[in-house]
Amino acid sequence: MAPGDGEEPVLTPTPVRRDRRGLRATRAGRFRAPSTPFLLRLGMALACLPVVAFAVAIHVGVERNDSTVRTVGREATRGITVAQALKVELAELDGVVVRSLLGRAPLNTTGFPDDYNAKRAELHDSLVLAALVSSSGSVYEQPLVNIDYVLSHYHALIKDAFAAARDGDIAGASATYGQAHQVMAETLLPEADFLDKANSYVLNDSYDRHTARSASTARLILVSWLAVLAFLVLAQVLVAKRFRRVLNLGLALATVVALVSGALTLNRLDASSDHLTSAREQDFDSVHVLARARATVESARQAQGQFLLGPPAAADAQTDFDHHVSRLLRVQGSNPTDATDFAEASTLPDGAGGYLARVASPGATNPEPESVRQVMVAFGAFLNEDAAMRDLVNSGGLGAATARYMDGQAYGDLNDAINAAQGIEQEAFDDAAGAAADAAAPLDDINLVAAPAILLLALLGLFQRLREYRA
Amino acid sequence: MSRSTGRGRSTLAVLAALTTGATAVGGCSGESSASCQPSEIPDHDENTLIIEGDAWSGYAPFRDEGLLDGTGYTAVYVEQICQEVRAADLTAGRADIAVTTLDQYLLQHPEGTLVGIIDQSLGADALALGTANHPELDSIDDLPTLVAQFAEEGDKPVLAYTGSSPSEMLLNELANTTDELRLTDFELVSVDQSATAWEMLQADEAQLAVIWEPDTSAARDAGYTVALSSADVPAAIVDVIVVSDRLIESDPAAVQAVVTSYYSTMDDLLASPAALERFYAEDGGLDAETAGTLIAGIKLYGTGEADVFMNDELFPLDKPQIEQSINSIGSVLALIHPDIPLDQAKIDGGYVISVADGAR
Numbered sequence: 001m002a003p004g005d006g007e008e009p010v011l012t013p014t015p016v017r018r019d020r021r022g023l024r025a026t027r028a029g030r031f032r033a034p035s036t037p038f039l040l041r042l043g044m045a046l047a048c049l050p051v052v053a054f055a056v057a058i059h060v061g062v063e064r065n066d067s068t069v070r071t072v073g074r075e076a077t078r079g080i081t082v083a084q085a086l087k088v089e090l091a092e093l094d095g096v097v098v099r100s101l102l103g104r105a106p107l108n109t110t111g112f113p114d115d116y117n118a119k120r121a122e123l124h125d126s127l128v129l130a131a132l133v134s135s136s137g138s139v140y141e142q143p144l145v146n147i148d149y150v151l152s153h154y155h156a157l158i159k160d161a162f163a164a165a166r167d168g169d170i171a172g173a174s175a176t177y178g179q180a181h182q183v184m185a186e187t188l189l190p191e192a193d194f195l196d197k198a199n200s201y202v203l204n205d206s207y208d209r210h211t212a213r214s215a216s217t218a219r220l221i222l223v224s225w226l227a228v229l230a231f232l233v234l235a236q237v238l239v240a241k242r243f244r245r246v247l248n249l250g251l252a253l254a255t256v257v258a259l260v261s262g263a264l265t266l267n268r269l270d271a272s273s274d275h276l277t278s279a280r281e282q283d284f285d286s287v288h289v290l291a292r293a294r295a296t297v298e299s300a301r302q303a304q305g306q307f308l309l310g311p312p313a314a315a316d317a318q319t320d321f322d323h324h325v326s327r328l329l330r331v332q333g334s335n336p337t338d339a340t341d342f343a344e345a346s347t348l349p350d351g352a353g354g355y356l357a358r359v360a361s362p363g364a365t366n367p368e369p370e371s372v373r374q375v376m377v378a379f380g381a382f383l384n385e386d387a388a389m390r391d392l393v394n395s396g397g398l399g400a401a402t403a404r405y406m407d408g409q410a411y412g413d414l415n416d417a418i419n420a421a422q423g424i425e426q427e428a429f430d431d432a433a434g435a436a437a438d439a440a441a442p443l444d445d446i447n448l449v450a451a452p453a454i455l456l457l458a459l460l461g462l463f464q465r466l467r468e469y470r471a
Numbered sequence: 472m473s474r475s476t477g478r479g480r481s482t483l484a485v486l487a488a489l490t491t492g493a494t495a496v497g498g499c500s501g502e503s504s505a506s507c508q509p510s511e512i513p514d515h516d517e518n519t520l521i522i523e524g525d526a527w528s529g530y531a532p533f534r535d536e537g538l539l540d541g542t543g544y545t546a547v548y549v550e551q552i553c554q555e556v557r558a559a560d561l562t563a564g565r566a567d568i569a570v571t572t573l574d575q576y577l578l579q580h581p582e583g584t585l586v587g588i589i590d591q592s593l594g595a596d597a598l599a600l601g602t603a604n605h606p607e608l609d610s611i612d613d614l615p616t617l618v619a620q621f622a623e624e625g626d627k628p629v630l631a632y633t634g635s636s637p638s639e640m641l642l643n644e645l646a647n648t649t650d651e652l653r654l655t656d657f658e659l660v661s662v663d664q665s666a667t668a669w670e671m672l673q674a675d676e677a678q679l680a681v682i683w684e685p686d687t688s689a690a691r692d693a694g695y696t697v698a699l700s701s702a703d704v705p706a707a708i709v710d711v712i713v714v715s716d717r718l719i720e721s722d723p724a725a726v727q728a729v730v731t732s733y734y735s736t737m738d739d740l741l742a743s744p745a746a747l748e749r750f751y752a753e754d755g756g757l758d759a760e761t762a763g764t765l766i767a768g769i770k771l772y773g774t775g776e777a778d779v780f781m782n783d784e785l786f787p788l789d790k791p792q793i794e795q796s797i798n799s800i801g802s803v804l805a806l807i808h809p810d811i812p813l814d815q816a817k818i819d820g821g822y823v824i825s826v827a828d829g830a831r
Contacts, residue, residue, distance in 0.1 A: 138813060139802035146788060153787040183787045193648070194799065200647045201806050208655065281655075289650060332610055353612030358650060361615065 036242050040466040043235050047458045050227040054258070055451035057224040058265050061217045062443045065272055068210035069440070072203060072280050073433030075135060077287070079199035081426075082130045084291035086147075087192035089123040091298035094184045097158055098305030101165055101173060102402050111159045120155070130195065139198040143191040150191070154183050174309045181306065181313075185320075189299070207280050214273050218266060225262035232258060232458060239465055250461020254454045261450035268439045275436035283429035286359050286366065290375075290422040293328055293355035297382075297418065300324035301411050304386060308393070308402050321386070329354040329379065340387070344380030346373045359421070367428040371421040378410070378417040385410035507553035510560050518544050520718075520725055523551045523560055524570035528684075529590040529710050529769055531754035532736045533570055542728035554579055567718045568729060572637065573709040577801045577816060578808070583713040584817040585793065587730055588772050588780045592708035595768030596641045596683045597700035598652070599690040604675040611651040611698040617678060618656045627658045631668040631677035634661035637701075637708045638668075638681040644704040652699065685757060688764035701768070706796055719819070730822040731829070734774040738830070741773045778827035781820035793818055 034042075096119045099105075105113035112120075127144060134140035157180035165173035232255040239248045303321035307314050331339050332351045342348055348361050356379060358364065360372045385404065392401035512521055520539070524530045532538060534548045549566065551557045558579035560566040569581065570589060600608045608617055621628050632638045646654045660677060662668050669686040671677035672695065682690060691697050701708055712733070714726050740747040752762035772780060779785075780792045788795055801813040 137802075137809065138798070138805050142798050142802045149789075150787045187787055194802075197647050198803070198806065201643075201803065204647060204654070205806075211655070292650065330612070332612065350616055351607075351610060351612050353610065353651065355650065357612070 037466060037469055039238060039242075040462050040469070043238070044459050044462045044466075047231065047235075047455060047462070050224065050231045051451055051455045051458070054221075054224040054228045054262070054454075055447055057221045058261075058447045058451075059444065061221050061265070061269055062440055062447070064210070064213065064217055065269055065440045066437075068206050069272065069276060069433065069436045071206040072210070072276060072284075073436060076199045076203035076206065077284055077429070077433075078133055079135070079140070080196050080203065080288055081291060082126070082133050083192055083195035083199060084288070084295055086123075086126045086130050086195065087189055087295040088291075088298055089119070089126045090147075090184060090188050090192055091295055091302060093119045093123055094181060095298060095302045095305060097161070097177060097180070098302055098309065099406060101161065101177060102305060102308055103406055104165070107162055107166055112162060116158070116162075123151075134195070135202075139201075140195065143194040143198075146191045147188055150183060150187050154180050154188065157183065170310065171312070174312060177306075177309070178313050181302070185299075189295075203280075203284075207276075210273075210276070214269075218269065221262070221266060221269070225258070225266070228258045228262070228454065229255065232454075235458065235462065239461070243465060243468075248461040248465065250457045250459075250464060252461075254457035254461065257450055257457065258454050261446055261454075264446065265443055268443055272436045272439035275432045275439060279429050279432035279436060283367075283425055283432055286364070286425040287422060287429055289355045289358045290418055290425060293359075293375075294415065294418045294422065296324050296327050296355065297411070297414055300328070301408070304389065304405055307390075308398070308405055325383065327354055329356045340380050340383040342380075343376050343383060346376040346380075359425075366421075366425070368421075368424050371417070371424050375414070375417040375421050378414040382410040382414045507556050510549050510551045510556060510565060512549055512560075512565055513547060515547060518725075520544055520546050520567040520729060521549055521560075521565065522546055522568045522570065522729075523549045523557045523566040525550060525552045527570075527710070528751055528755055528765060529771070530570045531751055532733055532740075533568075534754065535736070538732050538736065539728055540732075542732060544725055544728050546729070557581075558583075561713065561715045564715060564717050567715055567725070569713045569715075570710065571713060573711050573796055574640065574800050574804060576711060576713055577797065577804055577811060577813065580812055580815060581713065582716045584716060584719055584819045585711050585781075586714050586726060586819050586822045587712040587733065588777050588793065589710035589712060590772060591706060591710070591770045592637065592641075592701040593705060593768060593770045594700045594702040595687065595765065596637055596681070596708065597687045597690075597697045597768075598642070598645060599669075599672060599680050599682055599687070600696040600698050601672050601675060601678045601680075602696045603673070603694050605678060608678070609696045611649075614651060614656070627656065628678040629660055629671070629676065630654075630657040630679040630681070631660045631662050631671045632681035633664055633668060633683075636664075638665065638683065640707060641701055641704065642681050644707045645699050648704055649699060684765040684768050685755075685761040687768065688761055706799065709796055709800070716817075727822050727825060731826050734772075734777060734823070734826045737771060738773045741771060747771075774823070774826050774830050778820070778823050781818070781823045791818075791820065793820070 093116070096113075096115050100113045100116060105115060107113055108117070110117060127148060131141075131144055134144070157176055161173045161176040161180060164170075164176060232251055236248055236251045236255070239251065300321055303317045303324060306317035307321065309317075325339070329339050329343060330353045331342055331349060332353075342352070343356070346360065348357055352361060356376060359366065360376050364372070366372050389401045389404050392398070392404065510523060515521065522533050524533060530548075533546070536546070539546045551560065551566075554571060554575045557566070557569050557571060558575075558581035561569045561581040561583045569583065571579075573585075576583075576585065600611075600613075602609050605617065607613060617628055630642075632642050642654070646652050657679065660671070662671065665682040665686045668677065668680040669682050669690060672680040672682075672690065673693075680690075687697060687700070712730070714729070719726055740750055747766060748759055748762045751757070751766060752759055755762070755765070757765065782791055784790055785792055785795070797813065797816050797818075801811060801816070805811045805813065
């Protein structure tokens with residue numbers, strides 16, 4: 001019970017005579033104060049407006065936030081990850097061909113080595129996964145359709161290359177594989193990149209829109225919240241003045257609920273936004289860059305193998321390898337040997353570029369810097385092994401160089417290091433994206449309870465006074 | 472601004488909105504529409520063909536009054552920078568031919584058919600760094616350091632670009648395909664033309680600028696670093712010839728006359744680099760060196776290459792390049808225009824085939 005409940009109201013019912021006087025006063029153009037019942041009824045009617053506006057503002061804010069979290073935290077990022085995984089599978093398939101040709105792998109009844117068929121099956125699974133997780137729309141479907149179509153050409157060329165190798169026509173095998181590799185490098189890998197680009201567009205768009213409108217969303221909620229509080233305080237003051245009672249329980253409780261729900265909403269949306277910023281601007285950038293690095297390492301590995309296949313493609317393969325390495329790490333004004341030293345020492349000067357520099361530069365934020373340092377060290381070892389392999393080729397030790405390539409110890413270590421670092425970054429991203437979703441998750445439900453509660457309590461408080469007045 | 476440098480094509484703000492944020496380009500589309508003026512089409516007889524386009528250098532042959540000499544037709548080039556109006560004029564029959572970019576054809580979808588390719592930008596549009604004012608800024612890899620320097624003062628470097636132009640498309644393509652450029656790191660300033668962006672770069676009012684030729688060459692000559700360009704995102708900016716469907720129905724001979732004359736002109740020019748340079752220099756009022764640099768940043772198409780682009784089923788997708796370009800550019804546009812009618816794009820490579828057959 002509110003203090004004073006049960007007491008007589010201060011004002012008595014308005015006599016008819018006063019009404020008539022009021023009417024005359026109005027006719028004479030003078031202001032007449034509205035009656036208390038009128039004010040109470042007006043208050044009850046108007047109570048809906050700020051409360052509904054407040055509820056709608058919260059709902060809009062939560063919807064916007066959820067939509068961004070869903071796109072940035074799940075759909076687009078998953079699309080990018082799948083696109084890069086697809087690219088890695090494609091590059092690995094190309095690498096398997098080189099290794100099979102170099103190792104004279106036996107062909108099975110399908111005309112392909114077992115390794116090739118196994119990798120082909122994995123690639124098929126990745127394509128199916130990409131189709132399943134991709135959003136609908138030509139921008140996502142077109143590259144997958146193109147990859148599916150062009151792969152048939154690639155397989156046909158590879159089959160011819162293997163057949164030529166089986167028949168002892170190494171030069172023919174190398175030339176046919178060269179055509180297949182061109183299909184891979186100029187069509188298949190760019191199509192996988194296109195899928196990445198489409199998802200990047202969506203990711204950037206969603207995030208930038210969120211950034212641009214988060215302030216306006218917060219303002220909208222804040223203004224509607226203040227409107228509700230102002231209304232409740234005003235009503236409380238009015239009732240206190242007219243009824244000589246300090247507190248109306250209904251209005252007081254409504255004010256408390258409004259205070260708590262508004263503060264909670266703003267706080268949680270702010271926290272969600274912070275988590276999303278961390279997920280997008282720190283963690284996912286690293287995931288994305290490492291995924292691209294992984295695919296690039298695979299392409300570099302393929303170029304190493306093609307270099308060993310023989311003179312016709314050796315020069316181009318060397319150029320390809322250098323290009324891939326520079327995409328991984330480049331240091332202005334330095335030669336590749338310096339890059340190896342920087343990588344091994346895991347210290348990068350200002351102006352270093354490439355995927356690995358993005359995650360290993362002093363300004364980069366990593367949940368576990370040691371994992372990135374391991375990547376750098378492994379990359380240095382990979383470059384060293386490549387240099388040793390090329391030295392062997394130049395000194396006439398093609399067989400030893402091929403054996404070293406087939407062993408692929410440094411390549412394996414580098415892959416493992418990148419995968420480990422990417423896993424850590426992915427986990428950090430998932431945590432941050434999950435926290436962003438969790439922070440805002442209960443708000444709609446809270447709003448669903450709080451808004452009617454505020455309205456009911458306010459109406460109850462005002463109605464109680466109106467009933468007392470009538471009595 | 473010399474004539475050849477004008478590239479005031481209508482908006483690609485829809486694309487820019489994908490990445491540059493509402494503050495940067497939110498008004499582009501509306502501004503473009505608001506500033507559109509009706510085309511000033513002169514009185515003409517039935518044998519005169521109205522060609523609408525803008526001041527882009529690649530369209531220079533269409534501005535040549537003698538383009539259709541000897542065909543029984545004459546051509547009048549009407550400059551219309553607004554893509555919406557250009558498309559509307561084509562649909563309404565006020566214009567017979569429009570020269571435009573492929574993405575705008577897909578976005579505006581006029582009642583017209585693609586009958587030929589003009590050029591592709593391969594370096595003419597570029598992102599330049601303010602090396603002269605920031606000597607340490609001589610590589611795209613220096614951007615993180617620059618961003619960090621500004622961040623220390625609670626600021627962001629300014630990136631100036633021309634709104635409602637291919638510069639916007641280039642900026643978005645670069646931002647979404649390269650790792651080095653993150654638009655959120657910069658304060659994006661939309662300007663009216665490349666020359667303005669170039670001036671801002673020189674005055675250090677912008678630390679980066681998206682510009683086009685001849686400003687690209689001027690920036691390079693002045694010691695600024697051209698870090699990225701349309702060469703890094705090939706096939707993003709493609710210029711095409713679009714003929715109104717009603718002209719195709721009523722007078723296919725006129726269409727053939729235009730296509731034949733255009734590619735004959737291009738074949739002659741491409742066969743003589745000096746003449747080519749002179750032609751574009753005269754069109755734009757440029758010196759020979761600048762014209763040469765400008766040409767180097769554009770891939771121009773003669774009959775043979777246009778025939779391949781329009782008609783040959785290219786391995787390994789086994790589709791003509793024009794279809795592949797429509798699919799790739801259209802797919803990106805469809806990200807924010809889900810209802811974009813990609814399947815309604817009309818292509819007729821038959822006119823180019825006739826020219827190619829004649830040449831053979």
